[in-house]
Amino acid sequence: MxxxxxxxxxxxxxxxxxxxxxxxxxxxxxxxxxxxxxxxxxxxxxxxxxxxPAWLAGKNDKPLSLKDQAEMTVQLSQLLSRGVPLVETLEVTAEAVSNKAKPRIEQLRELVRQGKSFSDASRETSTFDEATAAVFGAAERTGDLAGAADQLARNARRRIKIKETAQTLMFYPLIVLAISMMVGVFMLVFVVPQVAEAMTSAMGPDKELPWATRTLAGIGIFVRTNPLWILAGIAGLVVGLFLARQHIAAAVLRLSHILPVLKDVTLAQESARFFSVMAALATGGVPLADALGVANQTIHHRKLRNQLDGLRKSLIEGGVLRVLIDRIEAFPIGTRRLLIAADRAGNLDTAFESLAEDHTEQVERLSGRLLAVLEPLLIVAIFVVIGGMILAIMAPMLSISRQAFG
Missing domain, CATH: 3.10.20 (Ubiquitin-like (UB roll))
Structure with a gap:
């Protein structure tokens, strides 16, 4: 044994x-x-x-970051295609990745030096996700590790592009709302109470401020005089959000699948990720049913995931791929027709690559459209926050003006 x-x-x-x-x-x-x-x-x-110790060395079961995976696969592709031995290639690669990833690559190199296959060593060290490890496993059987690395490098760059687009969509409204909230808090705590006090003195004891002004001034004075209670409340809110983060993420994910415009961006992102993984697996020689089993794990869109799981199950049971593809209603009709034509021509790997590029570009177009929709919504949100306070300040001023000139 x-x-x-x-x-x-x-x-x-x-x-x-x-x-x-x-x-x-x-x-x-x-x-x-x-x-x-x-x-x-x-x-x-x-x-x-x-x-x-392992825990202090930062060993974990999570794959390398996308940036490190992209850099590593680029180095593997360039060096292996020029005949550099795998162990020496990994030694060079360890110097190219981030300091956090370097110990993992060195551990991978040691396992390969012992005689383990690259795919088995990458699984043992959790260097890559399952899809990438499967591609390398198939490439080792065909003897084209450099070609697989080149394909995976393109795949990683596409995924990074999609991730950066998603981050832009998320950060833009967050930054705008954060700035408006800071301005709103400053006005609530410092400006509104002072204006309310000045207006009360000007109007005299027999007059009182509008209820909106009195309410905002009272809130501002409470916040200014009880900072510890406010900080405790904020800390409790942060802890509550942290504990409920999984439920919040699930709710946000469900909303992203039903809200207009946003649901189109989400579906395009999921499709681009799916076709990128399928392109890498198909090019690496992984059987279609096995490739679907791996690629489907990357899908979070419930409708698309269920339909693709059903396609894989029916395909294993002997179904005709062309008929099964036509049942994937989550994909646009053009995508389905292209896949059916590619299946008849026997070049599904090329079709997957083309669809991955097309959907990546579609994510950028739809993201621009979503930002165009978000901009007026953010303006309305800012007006509600800041404009409400300005109106609360202006109301007593207008009342005094009418009394003075009426």
């Missing part, structure tokens, strides 16, 4: 450079001897090392 391969450890080390100066760092290695040999290749002499 074969024994499991030993796991690389993370080491914190102190080494001497050629000029005599000392340097510190962290690196994964099987033992101190391997660590010393690795450092000697970089013209460093190991002075002392300490084994770092």
């Amino acid at each position: 074969p024994t499991a391969a030993a796991q690389p450890e993370s080491y914190l080390f102190v080494a001497a450079r050629i000029d005599g100066k000392k340097t510190m760092g962290m690196r994964a290695a099987m033992d101190e001897g391997v660590l010393a040999r690795d450092l000697s290749k970089q013209k460093l002499v190991l002075i002392r090392s300490w084994r770092v």
